[in-house]
Amino acid sequence: MVASSSLDPLRNPDVQDPVLWSDEDGRYLEMRVDADPLDPTEIAVTRRIPLDSLKAEEWAELKCQYDQLNLKSYTEQGIAQGLEKIKDRRIQRMFLALFTFLNPRQVGIVLFLYREAAHQGTGPEVYFRSNDLLASLGYSRTRDGGFPSKLRSQLNRDLVALHRTELVFARSLKRGNKVGADVVVKSILRIKRYQIDNVPRDFDLMKAADYTYELADAYTVNLEFFEGPGRTGDYVLFADSIGIKQSLGNGTKSDYRLKLIVYLASRMKWDALRDGQYLVVSRHYLLKNLDLLGSNSTRNTDIFWRTVDQLKTGGYLLDAKELPGKKNVSIEFQINPLKLRNHEQDMPLTTPLTDEEGQPID
Numbered sequence: 001m002v003a004s005s006s007l008d009p010l011r012n013p014d015v016q017d018p019v020l021w022s023d024e025d026g027r028y029l030e031m032r033v034d035a036d037p038l039d040p041t042e043i044a045v046t047r048r049i050p051l052d053s054l055k056a057e058e059w060a061e062l063k064c065q066y067d068q069l070n071l072k073s074y075t076e077q078g079i080a081q082g083l084e085k086i087k088d089r090r091i092q093r094m095f096l097a098l099f100t101f102l103n104p105r106q107v108g109i110v111l112f113l114y115r116e117a118a119h120q121g122t123g124p125e126v127y128f129r130s131n132d133l134l135a136s137l138g139y140s141r142t143r144d145g146g147f148p149s150k151l152r153s154q155l156n157r158d159l160v161a162l163h164r165t166e167l168v169f170a171r172s173l174k175r176g177n178k179v180g181a182d183v184v185v186k187s188i189l190r191i192k193r194y195q196i197d198n199v200p201r202d203f204d205l206m207k208a209a210d211y212t213y214e215l216a217d218a219y220t221v222n223l224e225f226f227e228g229p230g231r232t233g234d235y236v237l238f239a240d241s242i243g244i245k246q247s248l249g250n251g252t253k254s255d256y257r258l259k260l261i262v263y264l265a266s267r268m269k270w271d272a273l274r275d276g277q278y279l280v281v282s283r284h285y286l287l288k289n290l291d292l293l294g295s296n297s298t299r300n301t302d303i304f305w306r307t308v309d310q311l312k313t314g315g316y317l318l319d320a321k322e323l324p325g326k327k328n329v330s331i332e333f334q335i336n337p338l339k340l341r342n343h344e345q346d347m348p349l350t351t352p353l354t355d356e357e358g359q360p361i362d
Helices: 057-065 071-077 079-083 089-099 104-120 131-137 149-164 205-211 253-270 285-289 296-314
Strands: 019-023 026-033 045-050 125-129 166-175 178-187 187-196 217-222 235-239 278-282 317-323 330-335 340-342
Touching: 019 057, 019 217, 026 057, 026 089, 045 089, 045 285, 057 089, 071 079, 079 089, 089 149, 089 205, 089 340, 104 125, 104 235, 104 253, 125 131, 125 187, 125 296, 131 149, 149 178, 149 217, 187 235, 217 340, 253 278, 253 296, 253 317, 253 330, 253 340, 278 285, 285 296, 285 330
Parallel strands: none
Antiparallel strands: 019 026, 026 045, 045 166, 125 217, 166 178, 187 217, 235 340, 278 330, 317 330
């Protein structure tokens, strides 16, 4: 289960201000993303970072920095630039991880890991080499065959953010005539082991994520939302060749493409496809979940339809068109089932999608 998060969440009306709190059970920095009351397919999710490992002076410094947060100015100048004013690198990276959790690069990492899980056939436990993941994300190698330290450092920070940021959400629980709530707390993944090729190289997983620019050479992780081949939950199968390469520099076209693919997949988990292919979604929800929240509606519309064209070119969509309504405009998508397929079509999770002749889909 993957849902893409906003790169600029403070503009999203569903995102609440971050909260720093403690009680007898622990300390947390958390942010709540409310469900849209008009859309029953969306659920409220709280993402939080446990802080029990902080020393007393670190907790006091975090509270001081929290009290000085100027979220309005961050919205105007950008989160990354606003957080640069925080001198303590650990606190700065902690806030940044919470604000930008499940950004397109992290979504690409998660898709890579689930693809590896399908290939390795070891259930939710996945082993991977760091350089293989960086190569799959489309980054260029240096002359010595490795990757720049900045990219290596970012990968470890992303993995640690996925490891220690907890997601808290409620599922309905029926007991007789009563309807209660089953509260679930999960991380996207849990890092179980990591390897260093050159011993006695000093490497600490959390210290590297908070302070330094290091990366382990290999990791073993456990995917906490992995459903397995038993088909007991709601999931969507992606074609084995789904593109996860990141756009370089400041370009965002690839980000919108990946976010739209993931959002459509999340809707397919809840909405029954008409004739196995057609999905209708309010344009309002689409623009909101693609972070197209600015006041320039013409620009937002142009970016959206350009992104749709990219998905059509990539074969994920066969068609898309507007369906005017009395109150809101909706978009009807014709999904290509050879690229995106939900669990109800009874295909084993660990089997890559193939064409009619049994060949893997490119």
